[in-house]
Amino acid sequence: MGTADFARVITGTAFHTPARDRLEVLEDHAFVLDSTGTITQMLPAGDARRTELVEAARSRGVLEELPKGSFLIPGLVDLHIHAPQWPQLGKALDAPLEVWLHKYTFPMEARFADTAFAAEVYDEMVATLLAHGTTTAVYFGSVEVEPNLVLAEACLRHGQRALIGKVAMDDPDNCPPYYRDDSAQAGLDATRRFITELRQMAGEDPLVLPVVTPRFIPSCSDELLAGLGALAKELDCHVQTHCSESDWEVGHVAARLGQTDCEALSGHGLLTERTVLAHSNFITEDDMGLLCAHGSAVAHCPMSNAYFANAVFPLRQALERGVKVGLGTDISGGFSPSLFDAARHALMASRHAASGTDPSLPPEARGPGSRPLSTVETFWLATASGGAALDLPIGQFAPGYRFDALAIEANAPGSGFRHYAALDAPEDCFEKLVLTADRGAIARIWVDGTPRLD
């Protein structure tokens, strides 16, 4: 590459996990980006080409040098979040899922039909999520088309990578009259219009993508589910839905269809290699086989699982089977905007699941003794594995990947991420970052190589 062929150069030490068990420390590297924010080269200190490139970038005013004590990491990928539940974050968690939806959540989501309200809430929400390190969010929107387009505008304005779904739900037995698609056909027509209009808005090389989004089987007729499966194929879209979340939900699907959620979704063409299934706590061995065969992913949402799931997602088994898994905040079933928090809850849930929780049992009978998540695996779930689940070139540093990244500053005032150069090896520093980095430690945010929230 000649010195003229780059748009930006960023230098610094980076942590990333390109594979489940592999931490790489990229000491003092220069990341060379093209005009789309794609990494073209990664040059370590001492590389003969580096000095010339860095000097050329400096003279053109497109060099960013991270100070010592700051660390680059890939941006966080939130695979499951409900945008119109944002005003409910941190409250209304006193009821089981089937009550919570009707008592609190459908009324809240229905308010977003007011696009002025949607614009105000979404502008602030997207900025807040970016500030917490979420460079990519996979959003459930609401039922009407327009507020979801307002959400897309907010993501484009702030520069957050987003996948957005108009929620489809038409079953009069499980959806209130004030908040549902009028019929299966109405839900399909509205979904098609949303996809078309969002694609027009996002243009070429889009930062925002549409997602076909049946809410979950209990709220959708068979006709709607089948139609959405066909639409996802025709329009070549990602798919998202909730899957096997709780005792009530699994029981509902079994009683109605005599199938598991995965079997039913597969039958309707909704399991693809760009499908993200939230939760999936109760999936069977055979379901895991179906997910592997289709290449579909699970968005593990440990925080909301603690409220709604009645069980812990069998994460270790899913990973051992080769199921793709990433993490979700599941706002507002989850109460934190931070995917770091979701990652830490995943770590805790996996430790409880591995040891078991009943102190009256002897240790050997208390739990399965399976291997809990390591810190490296936890970080991989929040970054590289999330990117792979979406089939997007994000979540790690490598040529061909988009530079979606965070600069995490150690010892920032008020932050719990403390680094002692004389005591902490790079691996210690990484572990501390995963377990303690907070909003106060996020010094800089890039999406597609462009600084955001500046």
Ligand SMILES: O=c1[nH]c(=O)c2nc[nH]c2[nH]1
């Ligand atoms: O955690 C959840 N949040 C929701 O909004 C929802 N809808 C269906 N199933 C759901 N689960």
